[in-house]
Amino acid sequence: MSNRLPLEGIKILDFHWVGAGPWATSFFADYGATVLRCESGLAPDPFRLAPPFSAPKGTRPTLNSGYMFNMLNSNKKSLRLDMKNPRSLEIVKPLIAEADIVCENMRPGAMAKWGLDYEKMKEINPDIIMVSSCMQGQTGPRNKMSGFGLHLSALGGWTSITGWPDREPIPPHQAYTDCIAPVHEIIAILAALEHRRLTGEGTYIDQSQLESSMQLLSVPQLDWTVNHHLTELNGNRDPYGAPHGVYRTAAGGPAGDDNWIAIEVFTEEEWESFKKLCGQDWVNDPKFATLADRKANEDELDALVDTWTKGFDGIELQKKLQAAGIGAGFVHNGKTVLEDPHFEARHFFMNTGNTEMGDAIRFGPATKFMSCKPLEGYAPCIGEDNEWVCKEVLGMSDEKYQEYIDAEVFR
Amino acid sequence: MIRYKILDLSDERGQLTSKILADLGCQVIQIERPGGDHARSVGPFYNNEPDPENSLTWWAFNTSKKGMTLDITTPEGKEVFLKLAKDADAVIETYAPGYLDSLGLGYEDLKKINKGIVLTSITPFGQYGPYVDEGYKGGDLVLWALGGVMYSQGYPDRAPNRLNTPQTFLHTSLMACAGTLAALYGRNATGEGDHVDCAAMEATGHLMMYEPLGWTYEHNIQKRVGSKSYRGVKLLRQVWECKDGMVAMRLVNNKQSRTLKPLVEWMTELGEPGVETINHYDWDDLPLYDMADEEIGHIEDVWAQFFKKHTKKELFEEALKRRYDLTPVQNCEDLINDEQLIARGFFEEVEHEDLGKRFIYPGNPFKTSSELYHITGRAPHIGENNEEILRSLGYGDKDIATLKEGGII
Numbered sequence: 150m151s152n153r154l155p156l157e158g159i160k161i162l163d164f165h166w167v168g169a170g171p172w173a174t175s176f177f178a179d180y181g182a183t184v185l186r187c188e189s190g191l192a193p194d195p196f197r198l199a200p201p202f203s204a205p206k207g208t209r210p211t212l213n214s215g216y217m218f219n220m221l222n223s224n225k226k227s228l229r230l231d232m233k234n235p236r237s238l239e240i241v242k243p244l245i246a247e248a249d250i251v252c253e254n255m256r257p258g259a260m261a262k263w264g265l266d267y268e269k270m271k272e273i274n275p276d277i278i279m280v281s282s283c284m285q286g287q288t289g290p291r292n293k294m295s296g297f298g299l300h301l302s303a304l305g306g307w308t309s310i311t312g313w314p315d316r317e318p319i320p321p322h323q324a325y326t327d328c329i330a331p332v333h334e335i336i337a338i339l340a341a342l343e344h345r346r347l348t349g350e351g352t353y354i355d356q357s358q359l360e361s362s363m364q365l366l367s368v369p370q371l372d373w374t375v376n377h378h379l380t381e382l383n384g385n386r387d388p389y390g391a392p393h394g395v396y397r398t399a400a401g402g403p404a405g406d407d408n409w410i411a412i413e414v415f416t417e418e419e420w421e422s423f424k425k426l427c428g429q430d431w432v433n434d435p436k437f438a439t440l441a442d443r444k445a446n447e448d449e450l451d452a453l454v455d456t457w458t459k460g461f462d463g464i465e466l467q468k469k470l471q472a473a474g475i476g477a478g479f480v481h482n483g484k485t486v487l488e489d490p491h492f493e494a495r496h497f498f499m500n501t502g503n504t505e506m507g508d509a510i511r512f513g514p515a516t517k518f519m520s521c522k523p524l525e526g527y528a529p530c531i532g533e534d535n536e537w538v539c540k541e542v543l544g545m546s547d548e549k550y551q552e553y554i555d556a557e558v559f560r
Numbered sequence: 561m562i563r564y565k566i567l568d569l570s571d572e573r574g575q576l577t578s579k580i581l582a583d584l585g586c587q588v589i590q591i592e593r594p595g596g597d598h599a600r601s602v603g604p605f606y607n608n609e610p611d612p613e614n615s616l617t618w619w620a621f622n623t624s625k626k627g628m629t630l631d632i633t634t635p636e637g638k639e640v641f642l643k644l645a646k647d648a649d650a651v652i653e654t655y656a657p658g659y660l661d662s663l664g665l666g667y668e669d670l671k672k673i674n675k676g677i678v679l680t681s682i683t684p685f686g687q688y689g690p691y692v693d694e695g696y697k698g699g700d701l702v703l704w705a706l707g708g709v710m711y712s713q714g715y716p717d718r719a720p721n722r723l724n725t726p727q728t729f730l731h732t733s734l735m736a737c738a739g740t741l742a743a744l745y746g747r748n749a750t751g752e753g754d755h756v757d758c759a760a761m762e763a764t765g766h767l768m769m770y771e772p773l774g775w776t777y778e779h780n781i782q783k784r785v786g787s788k789s790y791r792g793v794k795l796l797r798q799v800w801e802c803k804d805g806m807v808a809m810r811l812v813n814n815k816q817s818r819t820l821k822p823l824v825e826w827m828t829e830l831g832e833p834g835v836e837t838i839n840h841y842d843w844d845d846l847p848l849y850d851m852a853d854e855e856i857g858h859i860e861d862v863w864a865q866f867f868k869k870h871t872k873k874e875l876f877e878e879a880l881k882r883r884y885d886l887t888p889v890q891n892c893e894d895l896i897n898d899e900q901l902i903a904r905g906f907f908e909e910v911e912h913e914d915l916g917k918r919f920i921y922p923g924n925p926f927k928t929s930s931e932l933y934h935i936t937g938r939a940p941h942i943g944e945n946n947e948e949i950l951r952s953l954g955y956g957d958k959d960i961a962t963l964k965e966g967g968i969i
Contacts, residue, residue, distance in 0.1 A: 155746025155754070168769065180742060201777035216773045267929070286927070289903040294880065295819060299789070299798055300887040303808035304898075308799065309891040310724040311713070317787035317799050318889060320808065321723055322709055328767045332734035333925045339741035340584050340932055343562040346748065353929035360906050361925040363895070364576075365730045367620035372604045373892035374920040375616060380892060383724045385701055388603060393701065395710075395719035404711070404781075409719055411705035413697070476697035478705035480720055482781050483771030486708035491691040497762055498772065510776050515732075515762040516739035517686070518746075519667070519755035 152521050154181025159342070162187060162241075162248040163225065166194040168324065169358060170254035170282055171221040172331035177338075178224035179514045179523040185538065186227045187241065190531055190560055194218065197531065203506040213505040213530040220511040222528035223501050229532025231560040232263050240558065241265070243543055245273045250338055252280035257287045267353040276351040278341045282334055286357030298324025305362050310369060312382045329365055330358040390415045391443035392423070395480060396455045398463035403485040408463040412454065413476035422473040427457055503527040535559050561585030561932065564744060567644055568625070569632070570654040572599035573760075574682040575621035576733035577652050577740065582624035583924075583935050589644065589949060590625045591632070594967055596942045606915075612942060619939045623910065623921065627940025628949050629969050633663060637968045643953045645670055650678040650740050650753075657687045667755040677753040678743040682729070682736050686759030698760065703728040707764025708771055712782035720784060732763035793849045797860050799889060802867040806889035807875050809863075811856065817846035822882035827866055834862040896920065908935050943969060 159182035163174045166188065178184040188194055196218040202210035228244075230237050245251060251270060253260055260266055260281070267279045284301055285291045302308050302325045312319040322328065334356055341352040363370065369380035387393040395411045402408035414420050417440070424432040431437070431453050436446045443450050458466060463479045470477035481489060487498060487510075495517075502509030506527070514523050539545040539553065553559065566588040568578040575590065582588040590597075599621070600612035607614065631637040642665075645651060651670065653660060660666045660679075667679040684698030685691040691698075704710040704722045714721040739756040747753055774780040780792065787799045789810055798810045812819060821843035827835040838859045848856070867875060872888035879886040888894065901907065908923040924933040946969050950960050963969045 153746070153750065155742045157746075158749065159745075176738060176742075201773050203777070216777055217769065220769070220773065285900050286904050289900045291880065291900040295883070296885045296887065299808050299810055300885060303799070303806075303889045304887045306890050306892055306895050307723065308806075308808065308889045312721055312787070313715070313718065316715060317801075318806065319713060319715075319721060319787050320789075320798050322713060322767060323789075328731070329734070332731070332738055335738040336580060336734070336741060337926045337928070337932075339738065339745055340562050341928070342745060343564075343741070344930070344932060347561075347563065350930060352932065355927040356925075357904065357906075357927075360901070360904070360923070363901075363906070363922045364580075364925045365727060366725065366892070366895075367922050368604070368617055369725050370892050370895065370922050371616040371620050371919070374896060375606055375619075376604060376608060378604065378608075380724055385719065385722050387701070390699075395701070395705065395721075397719070407783075409705070409711075411701045411710075413699045413701055415699070471691075471694060471696045474695075474697070476699050476702045478698065478702035480705040480711050481708040482711040483708065483768070483773075483775035484781060486765065486768070487772055487775065489706065491685060491689045491706075491761065492765065494689040495686060495759070495762065497765060510772055512762075512766055512768070512772075515758070515766040516735045516742070517757040517759075517762075518739070518743060519687075519757060520752070 154521050154524070155518060157181035159183070159250070160248045161185065161250045161252065162244050164251065164253035164255070164260070166254065167196055168221065169327040169331050170252065170334075171196070172327075173282075173334035173338075174225065174252065175221050175223065176335050176514055176516075178222075180518075180521075181524070184225040185244070185534070186222060186225050186529065187230055188227060188531060189231055190229050191231055191233075193531065196221065203502065203509065211505065213503055216506075216509050219502060219506065219509045219528040223511055224524045224526040225529060226534040226537070227529035227531055228535055228538045229559050231558060234556070234558050234560070236553065236556050236558050238264065240539065240543065240553065242273055244538070245270055245277065247542065248274065248277065249342065250278045250280065252282070252334070252338075254282040257281070257283055257292045271351065274351075276345055276349060278338060278345065278352050278354070280334060280338060280354040280356060282330060282356040282358065284357070285359050287355045298327055301326045301359060301362075305359050306366050306369070307362070310380050310382065313384050314382045318382055326358045326362040329362040330356060333361040333364070385411075386447065387413075391440060391447050392450055392454045394451050394454070396451075396458040398458050398461055398466055402463045403479070403488065404463070404482050409480035410458055410463045410466055411478045411480060412458075412470060415476075419475050423475055426469060426473045426475070429453070429457055499525050501525055501527045503530050505530060532559060563587070564649040565647060566650050566652065567591060567641070567648050568652040570652050570682060571597055572602055572617050572621065573729035574652055574654040574733055574736065575599060576730050577680065577682065577736040578625065579621045579623055580737045580925075581740070583933050585932070588625040589945070590622055590627045590940065591641070592627065592629050592942065594629045594631050594969060596629070600942070620921070622939030624936040625940060626945040626949065627943065628946045629943040631968050632665060634966070634968055636963060636966060638663065638665065640950070640953065640963070640968070641665065642673060644949070645677060646673050648674065648677060649744060650680060652680045652682070652736065652740070654682045657681070657683060657692050671753065675753065676747050676751055678740055678747070678756060679753070680736050680740045680743075680756040680758065682732055682758045682760070684760045686762065687755075687757045691761070700726040700728050703760045703764045706761050707767065709764065709767045712771070712784055714784045715786040716784050728760045728764045731767065732758050732760040735763045735766075794853070794856060796856070800864055800867045802875060803869065803871045805872045807867060807872055807886055808889055809886040811846075811848055811859065813846065813848040815845050817843050817848065819883075819885040821884070823879070823884040823886065826878055826882055832862070832866050834865065838862050910935055910938050912938050914941070
């Protein structure tokens with residue numbers, strides 16, 4: 150089977166940096182688009198300098214030794230360019246003319262400072278698609294507010310619904326909104342490409358990560374606007390299941406001394422299976438007979454389940470429960486997730502280091518196409534593709550290329 | 561606007577996929593089993609009255625769609641479905657792997673009548689692999705667990721936490737939407753559709769960033785530290801009680817500490833008791849990682865006392881004015897009144913003419929220069945568009961009556 154990739158032919162000039170933006174364009178790169186990272190060595194992508202590094206202990210990490218960068222930028226190309234050098238525009242403008250999409254996630258106004266806002270881009274390329282993604286959007290009173298994941302998770306409502314009712318709320322996963330916005334950006338770009346195919350018209354996309362993330366908060370949001378009911382902290386409980394929680398399993402398991410299993414019992418059939426498998430006296434106590442009973446006595450139920458699960462290895466218990474028709478999953482950490490047989494069989498983790506890095510773990514895309522396999526290339530060293538861009542794409546002579554090197558454009 | 565024709569057979573785990581496509585202008589038919597889809601039994605409910613027409617889960621993820629009921633397990637229902645599929649661009653589904661094949665409606669079957677069709681399957685574990693072979697079940701909590709991101713979320717003395725509203729299948733639906741559009745883009749060149757395989761375990765696994773790298777290259781496992789932050793250096797507070805709720809803020813290292821300097825200056829102006837014990841630090845370059853834990857604890861205590869005397873609004877307004885990094889911990893009530901969201905016209909009113917009301921919904925996930933994304937209407941009632949859709953396929957009054965009597969629609 151030929152491996153024709155669905156996004157072949159798409160050209161993206163990528164001014165993204167850090168996490169969320171590069172995550173979006175990595176989907177395009179993994180599935181065949183030409184994604185050219187346009188990046189400065191003077192103010193490098195912070196992810197190029199984020200640990201862990203491949204550099205040996207005691208040596209200084211380079212811009213090419215960061216594994217985080219590798220994870221989100223595989224299969225892309227890199228043009229190292231000092232955008233503060235006015236002659237950089239001589240290289241960028243013809244690339245804009247060639248591109249389908251230009252994207253960036255800098256502070257609002259940064260592109261305009263380089264003379265590259267959407268209106269200017271349209272003069273160069275009338276049907277260009279441009280994405281500006283930032284924390285709270287290009288407009289509005291807080292468009293330039295600074296902050297990081299902690300702040301946006303709190304602002305977006307996520308922190309208020311994560312944790313236990315008797316404790317301080319937990320800012321989820323550090324930068325939860327960063328995990329949502331990239332996928333909306335992919336969707337927006339693909340929709341704009343189809344819109345262009347139908348109408349010949351380009352699009353400017355103004356993405357607020359705050360707004361994108363709120364689509365995943367739709368149900369609690371509607372519960373407020375419609376019913377004036379607030380979703381609050383509730384541990385791991387669910388109105389339709391009990392037991393429904395995360396319980397401790399035996400120490401010395403795959404996660405060392407801190408092993409847990411998630412168990413979901415929704416239907417009466419599942420509860421019957423659970424009773425049989427568990428086999429403890431308490432499962433037959435009438436106070437746990439129906440879902441309503443189990444919900445009414447959930448604290449006690451959870452404590453009893455926890456006493457039972459503690460006697461088992463977490464992975465073994467997951468197998469037993471699943472074999473009995475009950476939803477269960479070991480709580481993976483950064484170590485055990487790499488040992489999961491299902492992830493392994495689906496080739497979720499790839500190994501794609503650059504020339505300086507050697508081996509480097511990254512995830513594959515979370516969408517698979519039956520007709521093809523995603524690319525397994527590495528993330529470029531900074532400026533790795535300068536010569537290719539200038540000579541092959543822009544058709545520059547050796548002399549001309551040298552002239553730009555001498556003018557210190559590629560810094 | 562984009563104009564694809566989409567058939568959606570999915571339940572609440574996949575409906576966001578085609579909601580986005582419908583809001584983008586696609587013609588989406590949400591196909592439910594007669595009597596109504598499972599999503600309709602999932603709360604919360606309008607007025608807290610459980611009823612298939614009252615599910616807010618259904619409302620949230622089925623805007624802008626048409627709705628029809630159809631029993632695709634019967635020969636007559638299958639025939640209707642295949643007629644619709646003949647000129648559809650994509651089908652979305654959440655059945656167990658192989659189920660549509662068993663009905664003769666799998667990708668290979670659909671491809672025979674429509675070479676360019678895209679079938680997008682959303683499941684807990686994908687279309688293949690050991691957990692599929694073993695018939696594993698996975699709801700939101702199980703997928704959070706297996707996805708590897710929940711482990712470090714929670715208190716050290718308690719179990720890891722999920723968020724208190726199902727998320728994993730929504731992440732998967734976003735990936736499914738991206739995958740569907742990507743496959744349709746690829747079709748422009750080949751004329752051929754594709755089968756898109758979206759596993760919630762992978763979409764959730766994708767939320768990991770550092771975790772597998774941390775273990776592989778630093779032998780580090782992110783521990784649970786409750787509401788605090790720990791990046792291998794210092795344990796730092798992140799959420800703080802104020803007069804009427806909570807705010808989020810964290811001490812930061814070196815030059816980043818400039819983002820907190822204006823707060824210390826404001827406290828000094830107000831003569832906050834204790835501020836004299838913290839305003840002598842170099843807030844342009846705070847050597848946080850070299851400071852003693854007691855010193856850090858003391859700064860945090862002074863802040864904690866200060867915040868308790870002020871409201872979320874006061875602390876945030878001053879943060880915006882003076883530019884220090886602090887936000888309120890907002891809930892859904894706060895969000896509806898959020899100035900930035902209001903200024904950008906984020907929320908949309910959706911007409912529920914049947915109830916004589918308009919309700920506020922979260923609006924566009926992105927804004928565009930020409931209108932691409934727009935909620936055009938509320939979620940459909942059970943079988944609301946049955947007749948209209950069947951007529952468009954050439955079914956007459958008599959045929960429709962027969963289908964109705966047979967329990968097909």
